[in-house]
Amino acid sequence: MIVYFPVIYPDELVYSWFCRYYVHSGCFSHKMALQYLYCKRSDNPNKEFIGNLNHEAREQIDKIYSLDKLILNHSMYPQYARFVPLEQKKKALYRLGHDSCDIHQLFPVLSRGEGERYLRFCPLCVREDREIYGETYWHRSHQIRNMRICTKHKCMLMESSVPAKSEQSFTFCPAENYVCYSEAVFENDSLMIRFAEYLDSIFSAPMDFDNDISISSILYDGMSRTKYLKPSGRSRYTKMLADDMNEFYRGMGICNIASMYQIQRALLEGGVDFSVVCQIAFFLGMKPEELTAPSLTIEQIKQERNSHYMKDAVPVDWELLDAETAPVLEKLAEDVYAGTANENGRPERVSERLVYRELGLSGHQLDNMPRCRAIFERYTESYSESWARKIIWAYKKLKKNGEAFCWTDIRKISGVKKKNIQLTIPYLMKHTDAEMADQIMKLINDY
Ligand SMILES: [Zn+2]
Structure with a gap:
């Protein structure tokens, strides 16, 4: 109690x-x-x-x-x-x-x-x-x-x-x-202070639980007052926006600058990451209230919706997208494979579906991105192999706890189904030493 x-x-x-x-x-x-x-x-x-x-x-x-x-x-x-x-x-x-x-x-x-x-x-x-x-x-x-x-x-x-x-x-x-003792170092850059205050005021504004206006509509409205949207409202100059933002934030010394790809997602598909959205909005000169308590008319929202279907959309620069996405995918695949992406730490199989979902890709877009495809293929494995890795992970975790455990415990935390256990056996040796593989096999056989 x-x-x-x-x-x-x-x-x-x-x-x-x-x-x-x-x-x-x-x-x-x-x-x-x-x-x-x-x-x-x-x-x-x-x-x-x-x-x-x-x-x-x-x-x-x-x-x-x-x-x-x-x-x-x-x-x-x-x-x-x-x-x-x-x-x-x-x-x-x-x-x-x-x-x-x-x-x-x-x-x-x-x-x-x-x-x-x-x-x-x-x-x-x-x-x-x-x-x-x-x-x-x-x-x-x-x-x-x-x-x-x-x-x-x-x-x-x-x-x-x-x-x-x-x-x-x-x-x-x-x-x-x-916290260790440290002398205060004051920030003199007024732009940096404004940016921090901007993040702070958006973060601490009351949450809006009434309106459902998508962030892409809000940003579209912000863009409509800038050179990044054609006066007709039918073309976004995303590449120019991304380049200018990059220069702006690099000049300020911001560490995690939104990439072209993230910006594109926020503008078109409703990428909703706080840091990315705030960077775009601050750069466009939007007021914090425009984001936290938006007041767009139905007409304005419709305009943004329509702009998604425009014919003169900028063609995707595959080489650039590939180059920008590769490090993101590398980190993602590594974390998923090793389990660090998971709250509970369990390793997972890096599936094509997961990659498409996490990177916001559609159709067969990965085929246009050779670097990303190569990374994905490096992590590709069969279900049986990923189950074997999960079993080993579960075994190590339980062993570390120091308490007695049986096969059911391994099955429970590894999430590997009973009918699939035999399939994992060939892969146990590949991912652990002979001794541990033996111990796991013994548990399987006792069961
Ligand atoms: Zn303080």
Whole structure:
């Protein structure tokens, strides 16, 4: 039972709150605190959200703060869900509070680039927190993608040693123990400050749960006031826009600049990534309210819809798209294959369907992209082989836990069906040493 919960601080991440709960509750171990809060150890709670709480924890927490409020005001939900379609936005809010779910199924989550891999903090906020609360905590607004400065103090954010993504073995890392002493470095570039304030105001605006206006319509409206849309409204100059944006943000020293491909998706197919959309809108000079509380007429929305079917659309530059997509695909394939793309860490088969879905490709487009095709083929494997890798992964995971286990446990966490087990045998040796293959075979035969 959870005896005591500290008060949650303004803009504090739920993860941070749980870290402080761990410190203050007198739990002896992470394991114990995790058991109080979560359903099972393999849940791998997410640092940006709440995680799969067990029934008692959910009930008790809901009495102190409603789960919806926690998600809206203390998780990164306003970032990831900001531009997704209305139904998806509502569904995600519900599922984050009530279901065990994989966040990658709720909304797109870009892989992390330079400067986004660790939880960040502001040295002056740390000092202030300590004065006011006696301890510091992880602030939500410091973790926004591409956020470089603390908008309150106009100084550079510092990286801690705590990874921002969820890890295989989850630990509570309270900010108080993980921020190092650092001198504040002030940002003088007024453009950079404006950009940070822009991200901040879009992130912290109330979520719109009434209107369902697609982000591509909103951006189309923004473009209509610029040279990037033909006066007729029938041609977008996407390549020019992407080139100009690239130069602009490179000049500012932004790390994760939206690629031509990402920009194209946001404009045409409703790519909804927060960082990409904000970069486009800021560059186009759109006001934050245009994004967070859009007021487009039906006529304006229709105009954008129609523009998708224009005949004079820019032909796709396959060579460029191939070159731009290759590193993205490499990372994606690597993560999926090794399991790091997965909340639970399970390796998966890199299927053609997954590649098409994740990269937003259609038809046989991969055939026009030789570099990407080569990467995909390098990761291609049969189902049987991927099952073998999953079994090995499950075996290692269970072994690491140190408790006795049987074949059923392996089957459960590997997700490999009973009827397919025999098919995996030829591949066990390929992916592990003789000893481990023997031990796994023994378990199969005992079963
Ligand atoms: Zn600050």
